[in-house]
Amino acid sequence: MGLDFSVVPGFFGVLLMGAGWTVAITVCAGLLSFFGGIVFAVVALYGHWSLRWPFRGFAFLFMGTPLLLQLFLIYFGLIQIGIDLPAFVAGVIGLGLHFAVYNSELIQASILAVDKGQYEGARTLGLSRGQTLRKVVIPQAVRAVVPPMGNNMIALLKDSALVSVIGVMELTLAAQQAISRTYRPFEFYLAAAFCYYIVNLALEAGLRRLERRIAASR
Amino acid sequence: MDTELILRVYPFFIEAAWVTIQLSVLTAALGLACGALGAAARLSRLAIFRWIAATYVSVIRGTPALIQVFILYFGGPQVGIQLDSFAAGTIALGVNIGAYMTETIRGAIVSVDKGQTEAARTLGMSRWQTMRKVVLPQAARLMIRPLGVNINALIKGTALVAPISVVELTYTAQRFIGSTYKPFEMFLLSGLLYMVIIYVVGQGIHWLDRRARIT
Numbered sequence: 044m045g046l047d048f049s050v051v052p053g054f055f056g057v058l059l060m061g062a063g064w065t066v067a068i069t070v071c072a073g074l075l076s077f078f079g080g081i082v083f084a085v086v087a088l089y090g091h092w093s094l095r096w097p098f099r100g101f102a103f104l105f106m107g108t109p110l111l112l113q114l115f116l117i118y119f120g121l122i123q124i125g126i127d128l129p130a131f132v133a134g135v136i137g138l139g140l141h142f143a144v145y146n147s148e149l150i151q152a153s154i155l156a157v158d159k160g161q162y163e164g165a166r167t168l169g170l171s172r173g174q175t176l177r178k179v180v181i182p183q184a185v186r187a188v189v190p191p192m193g194n195n196m197i198a199l200l201k202d203s204a205l206v207s208v209i210g211v212m213e214l215t216l217a218a219q220q221a222i223s224r225t226y227r228p229f230e231f232y233l234a235a236a237f238c239y240y241i242v243n244l245a246l247e248a249g250l251r252r253l254e255r256r257i258a259a260s261r
Numbered sequence: 262m263d264t265e266l267i268l269r270v271y272p273f274f275i276e277a278a279w280v281t282i283q284l285s286v287l288t289a290a291l292g293l294a295c296g297a298l299g300a301a302a303r304l305s306r307l308a309i310f311r312w313i314a315a316t317y318v319s320v321i322r323g324t325p326a327l328i329q330v331f332i333l334y335f336g337g338p339q340v341g342i343q344l345d346s347f348a349a350g351t352i353a354l355g356v357n358i359g360a361y362m363t364e365t366i367r368g369a370i371v372s373v374d375k376g377q378t379e380a381a382r383t384l385g386m387s388r389w390q391t392m393r394k395v396v397l398p399q400a401a402r403l404m405i406r407p408l409g410v411n412i413n414a415l416i417k418g419t420a421l422v423a424p425i426s427v428v429e430l431t432y433t434a435q436r437f438i439g440s441t442y443k444p445f446e447m448f449l450l451s452g453l454l455y456m457v458i459i460y461v462v463g464q465g466i467h468w469l470d471r472r473a474r475i476t
Contacts, residue, residue, distance in 0.1 A: 046339060107456040109420030112431045112448060119444040204325035208424050215328060222335070229336030236324040236332065243323045 047227065051234050054221040058231075061217025062238045068135060068213055069200045069246075075139025076199065077192070080146025081181060087151055089176070105144040111205050113137055118209045134206030142199050149191050153184040186257055193250035200246055201239065214238055263446055270437055271450060277433035278454040284347070284419040284429060285458070288354045289412055295359025300366035314363065321360035327421050329353045334425045350422030358415045365411055369404035370396060402473040409466035416459055430454055 051058075086098050105113060114137040121128055128136075157180050165175040207215035218235035222228045302314035321329065333342070334349035344352070373396050381391040420431035434451040438444045 104452055104456075107417075107459055108448075108452040109417040109431055109455065111420040111423060112434055112451060112455070115431070115435055115438060116444050116448040119438050119442075120448070123442060123444055201325040204327040205421075207327075215325070215331075218328075227339070229332060229339040232328055232332040232336055236328045239325055239328065240320065240323045 046229060048230050050225050050227055051230055054225075054231070054234075057217050057221055058214065058234060058238060061212070061214035061235070062242060064131075064212055064217075065200070065203055065214040065239070066242060068131070068138065068203045068206065068211065069196075069242075071135045072138035072142065072203065073196050073199055075135060076142035076146050076195070079139060079143030080150050080192075081185065083143055083147035084150035084154060084184075085176065085181075087147060088154060102144045102147065105141060106148075110137070110141050110202055111208065113141055114205060114209055130206070130209055130211045134203075134209060134211040137209075138199060138203060138206065141202075142195050145195050146188075146192055149188045149195075150184055153188040154180060156187065157183050189250075189257055190254055193254070196250065197243065197246060200243060204239070263443055266441060266443060267446055267450055270441075270447075273433055273437070274430065274450050274454060277428060277430045277451075278458065280347075280427065280429040281416075281419050281455070282458060284351060284354070284422065284427070285412075285416045285462075287351045288358060288415055288419065291351065291355025292358035292362050292411070292415060293408075295356055296362025296366050299359060299363030300370060303363060303367045304370060318360045318363050321357055326354065326357045326418060327424065329357055330421055330425060346422065346425045346427045350419075350425060350427050354415065354418055354421065358411060358418065361411050361414070362408060365407045366400075366404055369400040369407070372403060373399045405466065405470045405473055409463065409470070412462060412466065413459055416462065417455065 083098060083102070086094050087102070090098065114134065117137040117140075118130070118133045121133060161179055161183065162175055165179040166172075170178065203213060204215040207213060207219065210216070214235050218231040221231045225231070299314045299317060302310040303318075305311055305314075330350055330353040333353040334344065334346060337344055337349060377395050377399065378391055381395040382388070386394065419429060422429060423432035423435060426432065430451045434447045437447045441447070
């Protein structure tokens with residue numbers, strides 16, 4: 044059959060739109076995983092046992108099973124209990140929760156590593172427990188954890204390809220659409236891989252800048 | 262919780278777990294081979310080898326594993342590589358995890374104290390002897406734990422062959438979710454089996470790591 048890359052430019056718009064959706068999913072799921080990770084970390088460390096134990100079970104299950112399996116659970120599970128979400132939303136929730144659990148592990152360790160004197164100082168100055176966490180401990184803990192959390196964001200970008208399996212329109216599904224019209228899988232998956240690579244390079248460059256800025260502000 | 266259903270379908274999941282184990286073992290073996298070769302090339306004196314290995318690591322780690330599986334399985338026949346889904350999945354995932362293992366192994370080798378190499382070279386050992394008798398035995402101990410992290414990711418990563426219809430755990434769960442409309446039960450059943458596999462492998466790696474530390 045051979046290769047013929049001349050068919051690719053005709054689908055440039057389709058791939059570009061797919062890449063746009065991939066970026067949108069990564070940003071939405073990334074934000075969810077960031078804030079979800081902070082909430083999970085606080086629950087795991089300071090929550091009432093009735094919250095802490097279910098969360099531990101949830102985290103254990105989510106860290107020990109494949110993301111793809113979790114996406115199936117969320118997509119079909121929500122339909123079963125009568126919540127019919129658009130695939131995009133289900134995909135963002137699945138990716139976001141998965142990486143929130145991983146981010147929460149990082150943030151927990153980082154919160155525990157914040158100097159105890161910081162906590163005591165804030166409490167002595169009259170801040171409440173919640174205020175101390177929100178204004179003193181968490182900002183420091185999150186800063187320290189930016190580089191490893193950046194790695195999670197890069198993993199999230201690549202794993203966003205998995206939501207194509209539950210029918211979310213993004214780069215991988217866009218490539219599949221082009222393939223179903225042209226029967227040229229090699230060319231279009233390679234083109235999609237190229238787009239992912241470019242987005243990945245941009246994300247890495249952005250993260251490096253962020254790390255430098257945080258290092259400078261210390 | 263529909264226990265009757267679980268009892269009826271669990272033999273299919275046990276069979277699927279066996280496929281997942283086979284996939285994991287073969288992928289790990291191929292990944293370690295690629296990782297060892299990759300690390301050797303990354304540390305080579307020849308610039309061309311260093312460049313090839315660096316490109317391998319960057320391209321594989323910069324693109325989704327799912328796309329790599331699809332390129333080999335669906336795109337392979339266009340360039341004369343006709344593989345069944347199990348073989349294509351194993352090779353794609355093995356080459357994928359190999360890129361991560363390249364960095365793990367390289368990291369362990371370069372973190373062996375430089376004085377060790379200098380001392381061995383001063384004693385008259387060749388570059389190769391130094392590597393084989395001094396650096397590698399020390400690096401091997403350092404790399405067990407991070408390679409364990411790679412292998413943990415790889416086991417969960419074997420789910421990526423479900424979309425190309427390899428009948429492993431995730432594919433089986435997906436099929437039964439479709440036919441029974443019981444996503445929670447199917448998730449728990451397959452999830453439990455994944456966790457058992459990961460736990461056993463984790464214990465094995467922990468044992469190796471401890472043994473390496475004592476001697």
